[in-house]
Amino acid sequence: MLGRLREPLPASGIVTSGIRLLGRAGDRGLLYAIPAEHLLPHRIAPPRCLPASQRQTERDLLPSLRRDYAEPAVCVVEVGGEDPVAKRVEYCAALSGAADAMLGTKATPLLGLAPDGVTSVTVRFLVAPARTIRVRHNFYEIADPSLTATPCGVEWLDGSGNVVRSVAGCNYQLAELGPLDNYRVDVVHELITVRADVSNLAGAVSAENLAEAESDWLTAHLEWLDIGQDDGAYGCFGELGGEIDGTAAGLVGGNASGQFTGFHKIELDLWKDGNLAAAAADTATLQQLLKTLIAIPIGTELPGTGGGIANWVLRPHEVLEDATRDTLTGDDDYGSGTGLASITADVAAVSQMLGLLAPVLDPLAPHLVARANGQLSAILAAVYQTQVDGTWVAVSDLPTLARERVDAAVGAALETLARIPDLLTSTGNIAPLT
Amino acid sequence: MSLDRREFLSRTGAAAVGVAGVLGAPGIADAEAKRGGKHPSAGATDPLLADGALQTAVVSDPSARLPAVPFHGPHQAGITSAPPPAACFAVFNVTADTPGALIGTLQTLTERARFLTHGGVPVQLGTVSPPSDSGTLGPDIPPDGLTVTVGLGASLFENPAFGLADQKPNRLTQMTSFPNDNLQPDITGGDILLQICAGQPDTAIHALRDIAKHTRAGMQIAYRMDGFQAPQRPNGVPRNHFGHMDGIANPNVADPYVADRLLWVTDKTDEPAWARGGTYHVFRIIRMFIEFWDRVSLYEQQTMIGRYRASGAMLGTKSITDVLDFAKDSQGKVMPLTAHIRLSNPRTKATENSRIFRRGYNYDNGIDLAGNLNMGLLFNCFQQDLVRQFVANQTRLIGEPMVDYISPIGGGYFFAVPGVRDSSDWYGRRLFE
Numbered sequence: 070m071l072g073r074l075r076e077p078l079p080a081s082g083i084v085t086s087g088i089r090l091l092g093r094a095g096d097r098g099l100l101y102a103i104p105a106e107h108l109l110p111h112r113i114a115p116p117r118c119l120p121a122s123q124r125q126t127e128r129d130l131l132p133s134l135r136r137d138y139a140e141p142a143v144c145v146v147e148v149g150g151e152d153p154v155a156k157r158v159e160y161c162a163a164l165s166g167a168a169d170a171m172l173g174t175k176a177t178p179l180l181g182l183a184p185d186g187v188t189s190v191t192v193r194f195l196v197a198p199a200r201t202i203r204v205r206h207n208f209y210e211i212a213d214p215s216l217t218a219t220p221c222g223v224e225w226l227d228g229s230g231n232v233v234r235s236v237a238g239c240n241y242q243l244a245e246l247g248p249l250d251n252y253r254v255d256v257v258h259e260l261i262t263v264r265a266d267v268s269n270l271a272g273a274v275s276a277e278n279l280a281e282a283e284s285d286w287l288t289a290h291l292e293w294l295d296i297g298q299d300d301g302a303y304g305c306f307g308e309l310g311g312e313i314d315g316t317a318a319g320l321v322g323g324n325a326s327g328q329f330t331g332f333h334k335i336e337l338d339l340w341k342d343g344n345l346a347a348a349a350a351d352t353a354t355l356q357q358l359l360k361t362l363i364a365i366p367i368g369t370e371l372p373g374t375g376g377g378i379a380n381w382v383l384r385p386h387e388v389l390e391d392a393t394r395d396t397l398t399g400d401d402d403y404g405s406g407t408g409l410a411s412i413t414a415d416v417a418a419v420s421q422m423l424g425l426l427a428p429v430l431d432p433l434a435p436h437l438v439a440r441a442n443g444q445l446s447a448i449l450a451a452v453y454q455t456q457v458d459g460t461w462v463a464v465s466d467l468p469t470l471a472r473e474r475v476d477a478a479v480g481a482a483l484e485t486l487a488r489i490p491d492l493l494t495s496t497g498n499i500a501p502l503t
Numbered sequence: 504m505s506l507d508r509r510e511f512l513s514r515t516g517a518a519a520v521g522v523a524g525v526l527g528a529p530g531i532a533d534a535e536a537k538r539g540g541k542h543p544s545a546g547a548t549d550p551l552l553a554d555g556a557l558q559t560a561v562v563s564d565p566s567a568r569l570p571a572v573p574f575h576g577p578h579q580a581g582i583t584s585a586p587p588p589a590a591c592f593a594v595f596n597v598t599a600d601t602p603g604a605l606i607g608t609l610q611t612l613t614e615r616a617r618f619l620t621h622g623g624v625p626v627q628l629g630t631v632s633p634p635s636d637s638g639t640l641g642p643d644i645p646p647d648g649l650t651v652t653v654g655l656g657a658s659l660f661e662n663p664a665f666g667l668a669d670q671k672p673n674r675l676t677q678m679t680s681f682p683n684d685n686l687q688p689d690i691t692g693g694d695i696l697l698q699i700c701a702g703q704p705d706t707a708i709h710a711l712r713d714i715a716k717h718t719r720a721g722m723q724i725a726y727r728m729d730g731f732q733a734p735q736r737p738n739g740v741p742r743n744h745f746g747h748m749d750g751i752a753n754p755n756v757a758d759p760y761v762a763d764r765l766l767w768v769t770d771k772t773d774e775p776a777w778a779r780g781g782t783y784h785v786f787r788i789i790r791m792f793i794e795f796w797d798r799v800s801l802y803e804q805q806t807m808i809g810r811y812r813a814s815g816a817m818l819g820t821k822s823i824t825d826v827l828d829f830a831k832d833s834q835g836k837v838m839p840l841t842a843h844i845r846l847s848n849p850r851t852k853a854t855e856n857s858r859i860f861r862r863g864y865n866y867d868n869g870i871d872l873a874g875n876l877n878m879g880l881l882f883n884c885f886q887q888d889l890v891r892q893f894v895a896n897q898t899r900l901i902g903e904p905m906v907d908y909i910s911p912i913g914g915g916y917f918f919a920v921p922g923v924r925d926s927s928d929w930y931g932r933r934l935f936e
Contacts, residue, residue: 318685318910390795390907397873400685465872476874480794487798 179211179220186227193222198433201226252425256296257363263292264359270335271352274345282348283339287407290314290332294411297388297418306362313358316401324403330354333403340404385422386486388415393479397472399465406463409452409475416445416452419486426489433492437485444482451478569648569702574620576922577780578767581650581700582862582885583756590700590730590864591707592786592881593715594656594693594915595722600664606935608721613929615717616651619644619710637716639709647706651714653930654696654784654917662694670775670934672768674783674889678915681897683906690726690913696786698883704729726913728788730864730881739815739823743865744791744878745908747808748815750861751823752848765887766860772887777933780921783889785859787882787914788866794875796908807904809842817844826850846899857895859884882914889916 183190183204190209191201194216202209225233266289273281293314306313313331320326324337335355338348392415395401396408420442423430427438451474455462464472569587572580599605622644625636636644660671680686697714701707707729715724733741743749756762768774768781796804805811805818815823819837827838829850838845848858864881871877886892900906920931 316685319680319682321679323680323686323688386798387907390792390798393873393875394792394795398871398875472872473874480874483794483798490803491800 179216181209181223182207183209183225187225187233188228189226189230191224191226191232192220193224194218194220252421255421259292259296260359260363263289263296264356264363266292267352267356267359271349271356274348274352277345279339279343279345282345283405286332286335286339287405287410290336290407291410291414293332294414295417295421297415297422309358309362313355313362316395316403318400331358333401336403336405340406384490385419385426386483386489388419388422389479389483389486391415393476393483397464397476397479399463402463402465406466407461408464409455409467410461412452412475412479413449416448419482420445426493430489430492434488437488437492441482441485444478444485448475448478448482451475567702568645568706571621571646572648572650574617574923575925575928577924578782578922579650579652579919580620580922581652581698582782582919583762583766583860584650586732586862586864587648587650587700587702588732588734589702589704589707590698590732590881591704591711591727592730592864593697593699593711593727594725594786595695595697595718596725597659597662597694597722599721602665602935604721605665608718609931610929611717611721612651612653612714613923615714616653616710616930617923617926619713620646620649620651622646622649637709637712639705639712644709645706647702649699649701649706649710651710652698652700652784652919654698654786654919655931656692656694656696656915656917658692659694667934670777672774672778672781672783672918675916675918676889678785678787681911682901684911687912690728690788692915693725695722696784696915696917698784698786704731728866728868728881730866732864741865743863743880744793744867745796745804745808747804747810747812748823749880750863751810751815752844753860754858756860764856765858765892766885768887777931777936778918778921782885782887782919783893784917784919785882785884785886785889785893785914786917787911788879789882790877790879790910790912792875792908792910793878799908806839806842807908809838809844818842841904843900843903843905846903847896849899854895857892859886859892859896879909879912882911885919 179192181190184207187204187207189201189203191199192211193199199222200211202211227233266285270282270285270289273285311331314333315331316333317323317326317329320328323329330351332355335348335351338344338351392412396411396415399408401411402408423438423441423445430438451471455467455471455475467475572584574580597605597608599608624643625634628635640647657671657675657677659665660667660675677692678686697711699707699710699714701710711727733743736742740748740751754761754765756766763769763771766782768778770776770779772779799807801812810817814821816825817827817838819827819832829838829845832838835841835845840846848854862883862885864883866879866881868877868879884893921933923930
């Protein structure tokens with residue numbers, strides 16, 4: 070069972086006075102709608118049969134159970150299907166108060182109820198194109214033995230084909246993205262490399278070698294950006310991400326705030342202030358922050374947030390959105406003038422995520438990944454062209470045309486990448502239920 | 504500003520026609536000359552010397568100017584009055600360095616605002632002086648709904664030259680950064696905020712130009728932003744740059760019961776006596792990353808804001824005036840608990856006294872270094888108690904999903920002084936008694 074609704078489901082096509090044959094299920098079973106005053110999915114067990122703990126729960130639930138039972142219900146019953154285990158399958162829903170958006174979660178037969186005014190539904194699948202089918206008598210069904218994809222979302226459409234409501238959305242979970250495990254392992258390895266790079270930085274700072282410290286800083290920062298967490302993008306590492314690579318924006322006191330930590334603070338120490346003592350203290354802080362981050366066990370999620378990583382990997386445009394907002398404006402340049410080097414690392418991160426998503430995206434939107442990859446290459450070409458004698462030029466110092474070429478390439482890639490979250494997550498246009 | 508721009512476009516459109524006309528003539532003349540012919544109007548004036556029709560802007564109809572908004576009253580104009588289409592927000596630093604010089608500046612400011620909001624013919628200085636008026640509104644200045652709303656910043660009260668520290672409103676401070684802010688020092692803070700609103704941009708800018716001319720020694724513009732109200736599209740509340748209707752739900756301050764509890768400092772408020780009839784004015788320049796926003800699905804946009812984009816109705820409702828019962832949606836299934844409108848106004852008994860009265864304007868200010876359009880919201884809200892209302896609201900919004908798409912970059916906290924009561928009164932007079 071997927072999404073449950075909490076508003077009335079006026080469905081006049083299903084009469085509550087008699088049994089109605091809805092049609093033939095794909096596996097040769099017959100589907101009937103059966104009005105049922107007291108056939109709701111949950112049953113009230115006699116309290117004496119329950120352990121004490123559940124008895125209390127049951128007592129708490131009683132008011133809502135009584136309310137549900139007072140309402141007319143309808144069950145869709147499949148009789149005589151091929152599935153030997155399920156000769157008689159019941160899906161039940163109250164006609165008002167609560168109803169299931171989609172009654173079956175099998176690929177086929179897939180069935181569900183829809184309220185009056187909904188003349189067709191679009192069913193979305195994990196890794197398969199969406200299908201739009203007609204609704205008859207408030208009921209819809211897809212019977213197609215060739216269909217193996219898992220349904221995950223339903224949109225109700227009115228007579229003009231407008232989305233009346235996005236009832237349930239497809240949200241790709243980590244389980245659907247096997248290669249994500251590889252990615253997590255990569256992240257762990259990258260973090261360990263960052264930690265080694267930052268140790269080198271600490272060594273150069275304590276040796277009071279400014280030039281080497283600056284070089285080590287850039288190496289470490291680019292390694293960090295390879296993970297795709299510029300300025301704490303999308304909060305996958307929670308507050309730690311912001312402390313490791315955030316800017317002073319939002320801190321009371323700005324650059325002088327004691328809460329300003331991480332790569333950009335060290336950048337300020339080295340390039341703008343030439344203050345190696347401050348750099349030493351701030352590098353020690355950064356080492357501590359990385360240690361904290363690495364110590365968090367990486368299980369099903371990256372550390373820091375529950376679900377954040379799933380959201381973020383599904384949104385590969387976020388990395389470059391942050392780049393255009395913070396890096397290409399010069400906003401996160403605290404003196405090193407290496408914003409364009411950061412862009413190359415951002416592109417690498419996006420590219421890695423695209424590779425991860427390609428098997429899922431290719432069936433949904435052929436050519437999208439290929440086009441995006443071409444546009445990412447164009448970014449790199451434009452960015453490397455800005456180098457002068459192999460060194461980076463600050464964004465704010467670029468000749469106008471060179472800067473515009475980078476902006477154009479990033480902007481074009483973003484317009485392509487922006488389609489991906491919609492392809493992978495709930496889509497459609499929520500609107501009032503009419 | 505879009506009105507500027509529209510006017511500009513219509514002018515350039517007219518200009519383009521004019522140019523085409525003029526350029527067309529030599530083309531024809533050349534052809535005629537090659538064929539040995541003459542222009543049809545030959546014999547009259549030289550067509551290459553003659554002028555085309557006068558260029559007039561589509562929106563220049565003088566009768567479209569708004570009537571005057573009364574200047575005198577217990578409260579300043581420009582707060583509860585309906586926001587007209589154009590606005591100019593200018594923040595000044597005071598250069599006067601004695602109480603007398605400050606008083607003189609405030610009196611001059613009052614005189615100019617009184618005259619400009621009423622309209623009339625500027626004084627004639629004769630031919631031996633530059634004209635008294637810029638002339639940009641013509642010889643007879645129309646009121647055009649002009650309001651000049653004056654707010655004083657904490658720094659003015661804290662300036663030892665004026666001895667006003669004891670009179671500072673109790674909640675007034677410098678605006679400090681919220682976690683999602685990115686305040687730029689050159690457009691943050693300031694001593695005096697002038698909110699100049701009018702029916703047309705030229706009226707607002709004319710007023711700013713006049714006031715700056717008459718107060719040059721006493722105060723200098725630190726930063727300014729021009730704003731505009733979009734027309735209704737197609738109806739209801741004007742849309743912001745995100746395409747959404749913004750600031751729909753304001754408390755009903757037309758009801759004195761509400762206004763005395765949410766908007767004005769009264770004799771029951773813990774504030775200096777001079778401040779009665781005034782209100783805290785929060786002015787925030789909020790950049791909106793419209794390119795990023797335009798790359799987000801409508802579904803996400805609507806769940807971030809909490810309203811349908813097309814109609815402006817709250818999610819789960821049909822009309823812009825419908826109110827979703829949050830108590831019945833305590834799980835956030837109809838409207839996410841993190842939706843902007845739900846966080847800012849939870850519509851509970853506990854939060855009702857933190858409601859703010861908003862009066863925002865859109866701004867449009869060129870591009871940033873990355874070539875993105877520099878557009879956003881000039882957020883304005885007025886309230887009886889800065890901390891209990893605005894700060895509480897903004898604290899609830901920390902980390903809301905929309906923070907990726909917006910960035911507060913400047914502005915400040917000000918205290919909008921009580922109204923100028925009559926022709927002998929002036930802005931802030933009771934402050935010096």
